[in-house]
Amino acid sequence: MVSGSPHDAVLGLDLVAWTVISPLVAVVTVGGVALLVLRVLERRRQRGLAFLDRQVRAMREGEGALPRPLVGLTEVDKVTGDLARLAGELAQQRALDRDFAADASHQLRTPLTALLMRLEEIGQIDDLDAIRDEAAVAVTQVERLTGVVDTMRSRSKGEAAQLPEISLDSVLAGLQREYQPAFSAAHRTMRVVGPPGLAVRASPVDLSQILQTLIENALAHGAGRVEIEVRGSGTSVVIEVRDEGEGIPAAIAPHIFERSVTSHGSGLGLGLARQLAERNGGRLELVQAQPAVFSIFLSGPGSR
CATH class of the missing domain: 3.30.565.10 (Histidine kinase-like ATPase, C-terminal domain)
Known part of the structure; x- marks a missing residue:
């Protein structure tokens, strides 16, 4: 009867142990890598969501597009990009609206003031012919006011000027x-x-x-x-x-x-x-x- 050496016995046990343990090690390693990847992806997702929250708050305050982080997640980056573009467009429109309101105030104030002065003058005149003349000028001023409004409306729509x-x-x-x-x-x-x-x-x-x-x-x-x-x-x-x-x-x-x-x-x-x-x-x-x-x-x- 031939018996193996103690070294061979230990080696055999190591092989058996490694055969049993190695799959477990692989599973743990893969699981660790997967967990790490998930954590990275979660951090990126959270960065994207945080940006969306900041951007929405900024839009509520009337601000434009904020600096946008690229988190490397296609879906999240697309949503943040779309929202940033929308914020920029809304900010631009608000600026145009402010300019339009300021321009309207200025353009209408002058003819309205002139018309008021003309009407006040008519109220102080007794001569019928003079009243007719002044009234004709007042009608012209009203027509000019109408023209100002029409021109501003066309300009706000981006229509080409004739x-x-x-x-x-x-x-x-x-x-x-x-x-x-x-x-x-x-x-x-x-x-x-x-x-x-x-x-x-x-x-x-x-x-x-x-x-x-x-x-x-x-x-x-x-x-x-x-x-x-x-x-x-x-x-x-x-x-x-x-x-x-x-x-x-x-x-x-x-x-x-x-x-x-x-x-x-x-x-x-x-x-x-x-x-x-x-x-x-x-x-x-x-x-x-x-x-x-x-x-x-x-x-x-x-x-x-």
């Missing part, structure tokens, strides 16, 4: 009639100089708004006579508005068209007036600060 050929004489004559009471009350005058018969391609409502803004500023912040000069320049038409006041301070002049500039409330108006000029394919520039001279450059009827 640029008809219009007579400068007609626009300027209407503004002279409209502002005559205000200039009389201020013991000042306004006159138009330049060749008659000039025409431009522009929205009559927008052009009236631009000129009203410049006239209002000259009336409120300028002095002496307000002069509107018109002239042709090649295929363009230039309209200059000037007064005899001290003009615009040097520190403000470079920023006069910025919305953030509020030189006695004129910043929004001039910024909006420049936007309207650009909307009509033209420009509005401050060509001289002291005394103030503003120039409007528009295309003539021969331009397309």
Whole structure:
């Protein structure tokens, strides 16, 4: 009978033990790795959910898109991305709405003030013919108000502006009639100089708004006579508005068209007036600060 050595016996036991234990070790190892992976995925998921919570809170406060973490989970990253884009779009729309409200306030205030002054003047007149004349001007002002509202509605919808050929004489004559009471009350005058018969391609409502803004500023912040000069320049038409006041301070002049500039409330108006000029394919520039001279450059009827 041959018997094995003690070493062989121990080795046999080790092999048996390893055969039994190794699957358990593998299971534990795999389980540990799986648990680690699950913890990593859970942390990523929690990061995504935390961002969603912060973003929703920010949107409630009127803020835009927050810096977005990429957590590496396709579904979570897609949801956070979609929400961030939505937040950005909503913030942009809120900004547009704020600008629209500010623009509406400014654009409607001027014609409403002029209309009120006209109606007050009618109430003090006894002559029937004079009342008819003033009432006709008031009707024109109401029509202009309607045009302002229609133009703003079209602009808010992103509709392309139509640029008809219009007579400068007609626009300027209407503004002279409209502002005559205000200039009389201020013991000042306004006159138009330049060749008659000039025409431009522009929205009559927008052009009236631009000129009203410049006239209002000259009336409120300028002095002496307000002069509107018109002239042709090649295929363009230039309209200059000037007064005899001290003009615009040097520190403000470079920023006069910025919305953030509020030189006695004129910043929004001039910024909006420049936007309207650009909307009509033209420009509005401050060509001289002291005394103030503003120039409007528009295309003539021969331009397309």
